[in-house]
Amino acid sequence: xxxxxxxxxxxxxxxxxxxxxxxxxxxxxxxxxxxxxxxxxxxxxxxxxxxxxxxxxxxxxxxxxxxxxxxxxxxxxxxxxxxxxxxxxxxxxxxxxxxxxxxxxxxxxxxxxxxxxxxxxxxxxxxxxxxxxxxxxxxxxxxxxxxxxxxxxxxxxxxxxxxxxxxxxxxxxxxxxxxxxxxxxxxxxxxxxxxxxxxxxxxxxxxxxxxxxxxxxxxxxxxxxxxxxxxxxxxxxxxxxxxxxxxxxxxxxxxxxxxxxxxxxxxxxxxxxxxxxxxxxxxxxxxxxxxxxxxxxxxxxxxxxxxxxxxxxxxxxxxxxxxxxxxxxxxxxxxxxxxxxxxxxxxxxxxxxxxxxxxxxxxxxxxxxxxxxxxxxxxxxxxxxxxxxxxxxxxxxxxxxxxxxxxxxxxxxxxxxxxxxxxxxxxxxxxxxxxxxxxxxxxxxxxxxxxxxxxxxxxxxxxxxxxxxxxxxxxxxxxxxxxxxxxxxxxxxxxxxxxxxxxxxxxxxxxxxxxxxxxxxxxxxxxxxxxxxxxxxxxxxxxxxxxxxxxxxxxxxxxxxxxxxxxxxxxxxxxxxxxxxxxxxxxxxxxxxxxxxxxxxxxxxxxxxxxxxxxxxxxxxxxxxxxxxxxxxxxxxxxxxxxxxxxxxxxxxxxxxxxxxxxxxxxxxxxxxxxxxxxxxxxxxxxxxxxxxxxxxxxxxxxx
Numbered sequence: 001x002x003x004x005x006x007x008x009x010x011x012x013x014x015x016x017x018x019x020x021x022x023x024x025x026x027x028x029x030x031x032x033x034x035x036x037x038x039x040x041x042x043x044x045x046x047x048x049x050x051x052x053x054x055x056x057x058x059x060x061x062x063x064x065x066x067x068x069x070x071x072x073x074x075x076x077x078x079x080x081x082x083x084x085x086x087x088x089x090x091x092x093x094x095x096x097x098x099x100x101x102x103x104x105x106x107x108x109x110x111x112x113x114x115x116x117x118x119x120x121x122x123x124x125x126x127x128x129x130x131x132x133x134x135x136x137x138x139x140x141x142x143x144x145x146x147x148x149x150x151x152x153x154x155x156x157x158x159x160x161x162x163x164x165x166x167x168x169x170x171x172x173x174x175x176x177x178x179x180x181x182x183x184x185x186x187x188x189x190x191x192x193x194x195x196x197x198x199x200x201x202x203x204x205x206x207x208x209x210x211x212x213x214x215x216x217x218x219x220x221x222x223x224x225x226x227x228x229x230x231x232x233x234x235x236x237x238x239x240x241x242x243x244x245x246x247x248x249x250x251x252x253x254x255x256x257x258x259x260x261x262x263x264x265x266x267x268x269x270x271x272x273x274x275x276x277x278x279x280x281x282x283x284x285x286x287x288x289x290x291x292x293x294x295x296x297x298x299x300x301x302x303x304x305x306x307x308x309x310x311x312x313x314x315x316x317x318x319x320x321x322x323x324x325x326x327x328x329x330x331x332x333x334x335x336x337x338x339x340x341x342x343x344x345x346x347x348x349x350x351x352x353x354x355x356x357x358x359x360x361x362x363x364x365x366x367x368x369x370x371x372x373x374x375x376x377x378x379x380x381x382x383x384x385x386x387x388x389x390x391x392x393x394x395x396x397x398x399x400x401x402x403x404x405x406x407x408x409x410x411x412x413x414x415x416x417x418x419x420x421x422x423x424x425x426x427x428x429x430x431x432x433x434x435x436x437x438x439x440x441x442x443x444x445x446x447x448x449x450x451x452x453x454x455x456x457x458x459x460x461x462x463x464x465x466x467x468x469x470x471x472x473x474x475x476x477x478x479x480x481x482x483x484x485x486x487x488x489x490x491x492x493x494x495x496x497x498x499x500x501x502x503x504x505x506x507x508x509x510x511x512x513x514x515x516x517x518x519x520x521x522x523x524x525x526x527x528x529x530x531x532x533x534x535x536x537x538x539x540x541x542x543x544x545x546x547x548x549x550x551x552x553x554x555x556x557x558x559x560x561x562x563x564x565x566x567x568x569x570x571x572x573x574x575x576x577x578x579x580x581x582x583x584x585x586x587x588x589x590x591x592x593x594x595x596x597x598x599x600x601x602x603x604x605x606x607x608x609x610x611x612x613x614x615x616x617x618x619x620x621x622x623x624x625x626x627x628x629x630x631x632x633x634x635x636x637x638x639x640x641x642x643x644x645x646x647x648x649x650x651x652x653x654x655x656x657x658x659x660x661x662x663x664x665x666x667x668x669x670x671x672x673x674x675x676x677x678x679x680x681x682x683x684x685x686x687x688x689x690x691x692x693x694x695x696x697x698x699x700x701x702x703x704x
Contacts, residue, residue, distance in 0.1 A: 091218035091244025093181060093202055096195065099288070099466060102255045103186055103667040105195055105209070105300075107202075108654040109701070110182035111164035113155045117148040119174030126172055133166045134159065157200050158182050161653050161676055183209075184655050185300045186662040191258055192298035193313045194412070206303075206311055208249070211411045212465075218244040250466040252288035257281055260577045261293035265552070268570035269295045272535070272557035278315045279574065280447045282549040284454050284540065287463045289410075289447075290548075301655075315553070316414035319440035323519025323563070324378045324501075325538045326436035328487050329449060330387055331375055332457075333398040335483045339389045342372040342486055346382045353381045358428045360384055375490040378501045378516060380435040387434025392425040395433065401459070401478045402449040404441055410464045417441045436519055447551050450538055454546040457484045491515055492543040505539050505568035507575055510584065513546075514539025514571065516563035521556070532556045537567035541575055547584075550574055648684030649677050649699065657699055668697040678702040 067075065096105040113134060120126050123145045131138035134156050144153060157180070159167075164177055183198045196207015202217060204210035261279045269277040281291035298311045312318075334340045348366035352359065360381050374382035387395060396419070399405070405419030418440035420429075425438075432438040444462070452459045457479030479487075492513040494500040501516045516537050523530035535554045540546040552567040552574070560566050578584075649657035654670065657677045661668045668680075679700040682689060689696055 091181075091202075091246065093183065093198070093218070094216040094246030094248045096208065096216070097248065097250045098253045098255045098258075099251065099290075100254065104191065104251070104253070104255075105183060105185050106658075106667075106670075107181040107183055108658070108670070110158040110180050111161075111177045112157045112180050113159055113163075113167055114176055114178045115145060115148070115153050115155055116151060116174045116176070117145050117153065118151060120145060121173065126175065129170060129172060130155065130167070130175065133170065134163055154178070182655070183300075184658060186658050186667045187255065188301060188659075189297035189299045190255065190262065191253060191292055192300050193294045193311055193315075194253075194292045195300055196311070196313075197300040197303040207300075207313060208251075208412065211413055212249060216246045216249060218246045252283075252286075252290065252463050252466055253292065254290045256581060257291040257578065258293060260581070261291040261574055262295065262297070264570050264573045264577075265293050265554075266295040266297070267573075268552070268554055268566060272554055272559050272566045274535075274554045274558065274566070275556040276314060277552070277554040277570075278443055279553070279570070280315060280443060280549075280551045281574065281578070282447055282451055282462065282551075284451065284546045284549050287451055287460050288466075289462055289464050292464075313412060314555075315443040316410070316412045317442070319415040319417040319442050320534055320555075321437050321439065321519045321521070322441050322446060323436040323517035323534060323536065324380075325446060325515050325517035325536050325563075326439070326441075327375055327378065327383050327434070328453065328491060328515055329399065329402060330383055330390075330395075330434050331371070331490065332453065332479050332483050332487045333395065334371075334386045334390055335486055336398070336479050337390065337394060340371045340386060342370065342490070344371045345369070346371055346374055346379075346385055348374070348379045348381045351381070353384070355384075355427075355431070358431065360431065372486075372490050372493065375487075375515070376493045376497060376500050378494075383434040384431040387430050388427070390430075392422040392430050395430060396422040396425070398478065399439070401476075402452055403459075404439065404445055404449065408444050408448045408462055410444060410462050412444075412464070414444055415442050417445055436517065443551055443553055446538060447549065450540070450549055450551070452478060453484055453487065454540055454549060456481045488513055488543065488546075491539075495539065496543070501562075501564045502537065502539070502568050504564055505537060505571045505575075507541060507572060507579070510541050510579060511543040512539055512541040512571075512575060513543040514568070516568060518561060518563045533561040535561060535563040535566040537563050537571045539568075539571045539575070541579075548575070548578055548582075644687060646680075646682045646684055646686050646688060649680055650684065652677055654699070654701060661697060661699075666697050668699045670699055670701065672701040676702060 093107040095103055095107070098104055113130070117123075123142050127138040127142035127145065130136070130141050134141075136156065141155060144155060155175075156163075167175065167177060181202055183202070185192070185195060194207055196209040196211075197205055198209050199205045204213035204217065209216065261281055265277045265279045268274075277295050279291065279293045280289060282288065283290055292315065294314060296310060298306055300311075303311065335342075340346075345368050347368050348362060350367060351362040351365035353361075362377075362379050362381055364377060364379075366377060366379055366382070369377065369379065369382060371382075371386070374386070399419060405417055407414050407416055425433075429438045448462050451462060456477075458477050459475060492511060494516070495502040495505050495512050495514050497503070502514050505512055505514055514537055517535070519534040519536070520529040521532040521534060522528070523532075533556065535557050536552060538549070538551045540549045550571050552570045554563075554566045554570070557566045647660045649660055652660075653676060657680075658667060658670075672678075677699050681696070681698045
């Protein structure tokens, strides 16, 4: 044990030995002890936070490395299965326009309820919940789900917006919504039989939709598409995939002419209590079909509620005996072959001519008539004698050159008609064919033949699709220019002369020409001609330089059966309104259309106080509404404005919104994908813009 001496080992010496500083005063003694200084806690806290951030970043980078390098492939596969699905994309069917850009048919998005049965755990619960939403029997849904053989099935196609939203909100496993397209026709029944309709699978079933399906439609393709958390599909264009789309088609039709033709035909059919009626309007210089009207009307939007007889395109599909409208071609053939001249006398036998076992009668007792008056009075006996002078081979050659017995080439489902070969013709066949019996033709073939006659005797093809000008392989002269002028003069006398059969087709201020027809219809059960008739009229105007050709057919009229009393007044009404619309005629005091007193049974209408307009007026006026008001015409419900203000279509379905805008006279431009309107221009409640068109009337769509 060591004992330290304070002398030898004092306090200062001890601290010096171990290196500790010793504070002393000036006398060498130690200083008084001071209090200890506090720690710097702010610096401590900063060091702790910095250390925490370091640990956090190390953990974050570690987690990121783990997710990417260890579980990355597995998570990526799960995400792909959740957001990427294989879907059958049907594509957007091409639109159909008229010559002025009005939309006649377009496709809008629709939703179909579909199922992936392998992802459904409880079929019973799913069927019960869907049955309430879709209005279907749960047993039916359960049967579809339980018996499904594939990975994907449809439960209900093209449901309404409310049902689609309810299915989306239900969030049922294995149940989803598939995007399809629904076809809508904004002008409803306008040209319904010509346009036709499409089925559930977006395939054309009738009309132009069927005959031009390869052009309008597109082949459905199965594509892998990406969807968001709500199951909404992203745009294919954003994924670099082309959106399947059909080709648009522009028709030669004019919506305004189509309307006025339909209205006039409907009036003629109703007043005559007929079975059906039809009309064609053709622009003679170009061969464009401007109107294709039929009554009773057919609305393609509700094709399931119609019968095949309603949507049958009779003007192209029904081959009927033409009657006296066939006589101008017989007369032209005889003139071309120099068998007769306009002044050749022909004995009409006093109205009755018995030839062997065949007796021909006229409606009047005519004696000897010049050939020109044979056509004016529509003498069957005179035409039969002219036909006999031709013989079957020559007669058949000209009829075949005019296109009878062959399809016209217009892209519709049409009949060839009946034109037998010459060796099958007897003498009676030649005689009866001379006044429109023993042959069957369609209204389309008749318009084609008259177009050739009005084109100076040179074959000219009818046109229905703009931009598809046919290479007219015929392009040959059938009649000389002299022959066609002589026949056209005879047809002018039919209308303009007081004793002509077509006097009810006469127009005020413009010379018209044409030919009436009253064809007996065969009773196939009895094997003879019955009491039913086909009344028709084919006319053109102006008579000197034809600009418009109009064909009117009224089948089985019950009141007045003659074409001059049933079809000719309808021609007069259509032609008079075309004169105003095209600017050839203008009303002097806006008196407009008024029915003749006491002429309701004949369907006659008279246009008063019209005067000739300048020839420099363009063919189509720009503002149809202004022209319609001047002419006193009434626009249809889907063209007339229901109100002077823009309707509110926010939240409405695309179909409903388009129809409401169409009542204002336009079809709006559609932007975006979806089934409901989320924004519109012009705003609701504002006045319709002047000269409104699709460029300044737009609807934006969204899924919800």
